[in-house]
Amino acid sequence: MKRFAISTVILLAANTTFSVNITDVRIGAKRDLDGSLKRLAEQRQQVEKEKLPLVRELNVLERNARQKREEFDRRLRLRDNRDAGLIELRKEVEEAEADMGANLGLLRDYVRSWRSGLPNPIKAELAEPLAKALTTPKSTSSAAEDIAAEIRVARLSLKTLQASFGGQILEGETIVPPEGERKSGTFLSLGPLTFFAEAGGASGIVERPDRSDESDEGDLTPALARNIPAARLLSTPEAIASVVQSALTGNTESDIILPLDPTLGKALVMEMGEPTLLEELQKGGIWIYPILLFAGLSVIIAFFKAIQILWVRTPTRAASIDGSFKGPFEQLRIAAKESMGRKAEILEEILYERIIDAQVRLEKALPLIAVTAATAPLLGLLGTVTGMIDVFRQITNFANPESNELARGISEALVTTKFGLITAIPSLIVHALLSRRLQGLVAKMETFASRLVNLAADENGDRPTADTIEEETKST
Incomplete structure (x- = not known):
């Protein structure tokens, strides 16, 4: 009991003390709050007082910044315009320089043409x-x-x-x-x-x-x-x-x-500048001499053979043993008349020998014209090759020979070919014509001799019968 009473007294004392402390705390807190609010109000007033100049300064800075930005944009546009102007001006300068260069080239061409x-x-x-x-x-x-x-x-x-x-x-x-x-x-x-x-x-x-x-x-x-x-x-x-x-x-x-x-x-x-014939022949060198030799022989032979062959006249009337003819035809008639009474085969052989003799006589030296026609171009080609060798030797010995010298050397080298062809072409034509004429004469002499054989056989009564001709044909 005693203990209970003591505990109760202690609790009551503690409760009274706690109530007093809470009140004090409330009063102190309120007082602190009021002081804080007062200081807050003062700080706000202070801030308001300091904020107004700052706002003015901020506005001024923002206005200055806007003006600077506008000035920057303006100068940027000016720079762009200036760069564009410089590019355009540079382009115009380049075009003007090109026109000036073209005009200068035209003037130089005119001056060069005028002076030349x-x-x-x-x-x-x-x-x-x-x-x-x-x-x-x-x-x-x-x-x-x-x-x-x-x-x-x-x-x-x-x-x-x-x-x-x-x-x-x-x-x-x-x-x-x-x-x-x-x-x-x-x-x-x-x-x-x-x-x-x-x-x-x-x-x-x-x-x-x-x-x-x-x-x-x-x-x-x-x-x-x-x-x-x-x-x-x-x-x-x-x-x-x-x-x-x-x-x-x-x-x-x-x-x-x-x-x-x-x-x-x-x-x-x-x-x-046209060379004479003698000057041109002198340019031909050593090979021009055999070409001229063949040409001279061919001309002489062609002249005499043409007279000899063309002088032979073919008979204009029928063959007869007692007639009169000219050239080899007369020799055939005389041979046939001298051989009268012989067999037709023997007479034919005699006349054939006379035809061969006449052909050999007429063909004598005629092949030399053909040889000239075949040899002259080869000699001309040989002279050209020799001349070209000399030209290339000149090119080898001299690094940069003159073009006119080379042209003259090549021209001289071709002289032999020129005269070789000049010799060969007429020789070929003359040989062909004379050979053709000679073949025609031989054919006519053979026909003439055949008629003489027939006439002699008629007079001798030795003309072959049809049976004899058939047997000879079969044996042949």
């Missing part, structure tokens, strides 16, 4: 002005300077063309054939033709320069403009040379008609 068409005396006259017009500053090598130089040359060409109206008279030197000596004299350039006359000396038409030689040299340069080959005088006939001499030296007061060569000198070159 000038005769060598006028080239020599224009050498220094042309070289001066082509000279450009050494410090620059732009296309503009090149075009300017070509334009200067074009202007010079126009002045030259204007000065050429009515012809130009110049002084200079030319190479006179065949020795190739240099002679001074007067040139007359009249259109595409150029005439030359030395006082009391050589005169004629000047060779026109070859355009292909200058077209292979490339672009015209000052050094090339000063490099002028000497003019060459063509081998001109005396009649034309005298007319040119009179026209240029002024030895006559009458009007002179100068010759016009539409081929610009090519006809004269072909005419004067």
Whole structure:
């Protein structure tokens, strides 16, 4: 009991103490809450006070950022436009450079064509002005300077063309054939033709320069403009040379008609360059001599054999023992008359021998013509092969032989073939004609002899009967 009472007292005391502590806690918590709310309100006020400048600053920064972005976009567009403009401008520059290059090429082609068409005396006259017009500053090598130089040359060409109206008279030197000596004299350039006359000396038409030689040299340069080959005088006939001499030296007061060569000198070159028969034979070398030997023998034999064979006249009337004929037919008649009274077989053999003798006599030396027809081409081919060997030896010995030298060597090599064919073709034709004529004569002599045998047999009463002919046919 006592213990119970003590426990009760303790519990009641503890409960009173706990109630007091809860109240205190509530009061303290409320007080803390109020303080916190007050501080929160103060912090909010502080934040509101500080937020307003920050918002203003943020707005300013956002506005600045938007302006910067717009400026960036604008400059980006400007850059894109500028790049597009640069690309377009670069394209236009490239097109302009291409057009400039094309124009420069056209000008160079014109200048090259104009200069290549000038005769060598006028080239020599224009050498220094042309070289001066082509000279450009050494410090620059732009296309503009090149075009300017070509334009200067074009202007010079126009002045030259204007000065050429009515012809130009110049002084200079030319190479006179065949020795190739240099002679001074007067040139007359009249259109595409150029005439030359030395006082009391050589005169004629000047060779026109070859355009292909200058077209292979490339672009015209000052050094090339000063490099002028000497003019060459063509081998001109005396009649034309005298007319040119009179026209240029002024030895006559009458009007002179100068010759016009539409081929610009090519006809004269072909005419004067045509070799004579003797010169062509000399080009054939050693093998031309046997060909000429066979040709000469064939001509002589063909001439005499043609007279001999064609002189034989065939009988125009029937065969008879007492008639009169010419040539081998008369010999057959005489042989038949001398053999009268013999058997027909013996007479036939005698006449056949006479026909063989006549045939041998007429065919004598005729095979030599056939031999010539067969041998001459082979000799010509042998000469050609020998000449070609010499040409290839020249190619081997010289690294770059001149084309005209090779052409001349090949031409000389073909001379023997030419004369071999010239010899063989007529020989073949003549041999065929004479052989055909001879065969016809032999056939007619055989027919003539057969008729003589029949006539002799009739007179001798020795004509074979039908039974004899049948037996001979069976035995044959």
